[in-house]
Amino acid sequence: MFCHLRPVRRLCLEKIFPHWFLYSRALSGAEAVNALRPFYFAVHPDFFGQHPREREVNENSLKRLSVYLENLQKPGFKSLKPTQLTFYVRETDQNSSDGQESFSTAGFRAVKFTLHTRDLLSTVLYILNSCSLSIEHIQSLNTNVHSQPLKEAKRMPDRPIKWDKSYYSFTGFKDPDEDLEQVSRMETTLTSWLDNNGKSAVKKLKNSLPLRKELDRLKDELSHQLQLSDIRWQRSWGIAHRCSQLHSLGRLAQQNLETLKNAKGCTLVFTDRSGMSAVGHVMLGTMDVHHHWTKLFERLPSYFDLQRRLMLLEDQISYLLGGMQVVYIEELQPMLTLEEYYSLLDVFYNRLMKNRILFHPRSLRGLQMILNSDRYAPSLHELGHFNIPTLCDPANLQWFILTKAQQARENMKRKEELKVIENELIQASTKKFSLEKFYKEPSVSSIQMVDCCKRLLEQSLPYLQGMHLCISHFYSVMQDGDLCIPWNWKNGEAIK
Numbered sequence: 001m002f003c004h005l006r007p008v009r010r011l012c013l014e015k016i017f018p019h020w021f022l023y024s025r026a027l028s029g030a031e032a033v034n035a036l037r038p039f040y041f042a043v044h045p046d047f048f049g050q051h052p053r054e055r056e057v058n059e060n061s062l063k064r065l066s067v068y069l070e071n072l073q074k075p076g077f078k079s080l081k082p083t084q085l086t087f088y089v090r091e092t093d094q095n096s097s098d099g100q101e102s103f104s105t106a107g108f109r110a111v112k113f114t115l116h117t118r119d120l121l122s123t124v125l126y127i128l129n130s131c132s133l134s135i136e137h138i139q140s141l142n143t144n145v146h147s148q149p150l151k152e153a154k155r156m157p158d159r160p161i162k163w164d165k166s167y168y169s170f171t172g173f174k175d176p177d178e179d180l181e182q183v184s185r186m187e188t189t190l191t192s193w194l195d196n197n198g199k200s201a202v203k204k205l206k207n208s209l210p211l212r213k214e215l216d217r218l219k220d221e222l223s224h225q226l227q228l229s230d231i232r233w234q235r236s237w238g239i240a241h242r243c244s245q246l247h248s249l250g251r252l253a254q255q256n257l258e259t260l261k262n263a264k265g266c267t268l269v270f271t272d273r274s275g276m277s278a279v280g281h282v283m284l285g286t287m288d289v290h291h292h293w294t295k296l297f298e299r300l301p302s303y304f305d306l307q308r309r310l311m312l313l314e315d316q317i318s319y320l321l322g323g324m325q326v327v328y329i330e331e332l333q334p335m336l337t338l339e340e341y342y343s344l345l346d347v348f349y350n351r352l353m354k355n356r357i358l359f360h361p362r363s364l365r366g367l368q369m370i371l372n373s374d375r376y377a378p379s380l381h382e383l384g385h386f387n388i389p390t391l392c393d394p395a396n397l398q399w400f401i402l403t404k405a406q407q408a409r410e411n412m413k414r415k416e417e418l419k420v421i422e423n424e425l426i427q428a429s430t431k432k433f434s435l436e437k438f439y440k441e442p443s444v445s446s447i448q449m450v451d452c453c454k455r456l457l458e459q460s461l462p463y464l465q466g467m468h469l470c471i472s473h474f475y476s477v478m479q480d481g482d483l484c485i486p487w488n489w490k491n492g493e494a495i496k
Contacts, residue, residue: 028120029069029073029120031120032069032120032121032123032124035124035128035137035138036124036127036128038128038133038134038137039127039128039131039133041090042089042090042131042133043058043061043062043087043088043089043090043131044058045058045059045062047090048088048108051088051108051334052331052332052333052334052335052442052443053332053442053443054088054108056441056442056443057086057087057088057443057473058087058088059235059236060441060472060473060474060476060484061085061086061087061474063476064083064085064474064476065083065085065115065127068080068083068115068123069120069123072117072118072119072120072123073120080115080116080117082114082115082116082188083114083115083116084112084113084114084115084188084474085112085113085114085115085474086110086111086112086473086474087110087111087131088108088109088110088111089108089109089110089111089131089132090107090108091107091108091109111130111131113126113127113130115127121138124138125138188475188490189489189490189491190459190461190485190489190490190491191459191461191491193475193485194461194463194464194483195463197475197477197483198463200477201463201467201477201481201482201483202467202481203481204477204478204479204480204481205466205467205468205480205481205482206481207481208239208480208481211239211240211243211480212239212480214243215239215242215243215246218243218246218247218250219231219246221250222246222249222250222253225253225257226253226260226261226263226264226268227261227264227265228263228264228265228266228267228268229265229266229267230267230268231246231267231268231269231270232267232268232269232270232281233245233269233270233271234269234270234271234272234335235270235271235272236478237270238478238479238480239480242270245270245284245286248290249268249284249293251290252290252293252294255290256294256297259294259297259298260297262297262298262300262301263282263297263300266280266281266282266300267280267281267282268281268282268284269281269282269283269284270284270286271283271284271285271286271335272285272286272287273285273288273337274288274292274293274296275296275337275338275339276300276303276306276307276337276338277335277336277337277338278328278333278335278336278337278338278340278341279328279330280307280338282296282297282300283335283337284296303338306338306339306342307338309342310338310341310342310345313342313345313346313349314326314345316349317345317348317349317352319361320349320352320353320356320357320359321352321359321364321369321401322359322360322361322362322363322364322365323361323362323363323364323365323366323367324364324365324367324368324369324386324401325366325367325368325369326345326368326369326370326371327368327369327370327385328341328370329370329385330442331442331443332370332381333370333372344371344373344390345371347390347391348371348388348390351390351391351394352394355394355395356394357394357395357397357398358398359398359401364401364405366409366412367384367385367386367405367408367409367412368384368385368386368412369385369386369387369388370385370386370387370388371388371389371390372387372388372389372390373389373390377389377392377396378392378396378397378400378401380404380407380408380411381411382411383411383412383415384408384409384410384411384412384413384414384415385408385412386401386404386408415446418446418447418450419446421450422446422449422450422453425449425450425453425454425457426438426449426453428453428457429453429456429457432457433456433461433464433465433467433469434464434465434466435464435465435466435467435468435469436466436467436468437468437469437482438468438469439469439470439471440470440471440472440487441470441471441472441473443473444471444472444473444487448471448487448488449471449487451487451488452471452487452488452489455489455491459491464483467481467482467483468481468482468483469482469483469485470482470483470484470485471484471485471486471487472484472485472486472487473486473487474486
């Protein structure tokens, strides 16, 4: 009696996926990457240079998505655990006349979705649909789509049919509504995640210990040899990758030690491009060859001269703004070069001089401001500093600062108090769980970190002993054994 129902079940699937999906072949890994190009274009971290927090969230989510896609392609896999991802998606106009996507004035939006798919094609479609991106280009990838079934599918009505639960019980078919409901209810908890991933993290951490010691040795040797203040990394590269970068710098030091000593007293940062940063750090682009690095070290004296001019420009702006300090906050601003930052300051200073606004001398001492090139109206940050657009109207700026000055002082006071509480909770958590290292990502605020630590201290978590714990926005075991947990982790038993 149920023999005629199976074709109709296909109608339910067509409400989720397009009709040609039912007759399409499996995608290869290369085709999946190609099909996801609109998605990568919309979320690529390089397009979020002015938004460091959103950039970091997208970087981390892309790493986890890459692991998910790789596991789907492994032979013999049965099923993957649901993976929740968050992306900031650029608003684009896909209907522009030249056929190219263009950046919308709306900026970007946050999108969260949970992957619980069994093949590359359904994964690609689910990602694109979740981000409200077109899937029309995917049909062209399926060269084995049969023309006759496609015509039949087009004639089918699109009205969804709701089957009684007894149909699925009798036939053994899975209820798609039940599957979707279960995935939506499924929520990873801290204890269950540690139970499932603790042993893997311990193993990876143990394997990484010799490389970690080598990294510390190389860092200390080069810091001493070149008389550096510190050596850092902008990206969360693995330990092996970092060691390789230091070995490369060490070989260059053997060939041209005197030139590299121009960086005496500086902080050296391995990052995406070579130059000097807005705060005076020496940036070594990891894709550049030794020739480029050598040229950079040779130019450092001229960079130091530009840095002195920049500091003088900051003092002049501060004088015009009643003693308010101009600061550059690395965690909240894009990594600008010294030249780029000087140009921003110069444009802002000239606008202030042209439209002279009057503040009582030193009336705003103790307050702080940062310059933004992508804003058109000033704002007050919760941490107490003013976000000032480079091209804002000086008259409006004066009124805004005067009306918000007292609130800014109160915010800065709360920030200092919160920082003290945060440091105390970090020390207490490190001690209670016997952590080897406890840190947070820059995109995690002090308020979020305080909330996270307070709840952690109420738990008994033996898996954390001796581990490296990072507070982030997602669950992950890094390649060298660091445990990443979201600051807003949930506890209790997961729904089965």
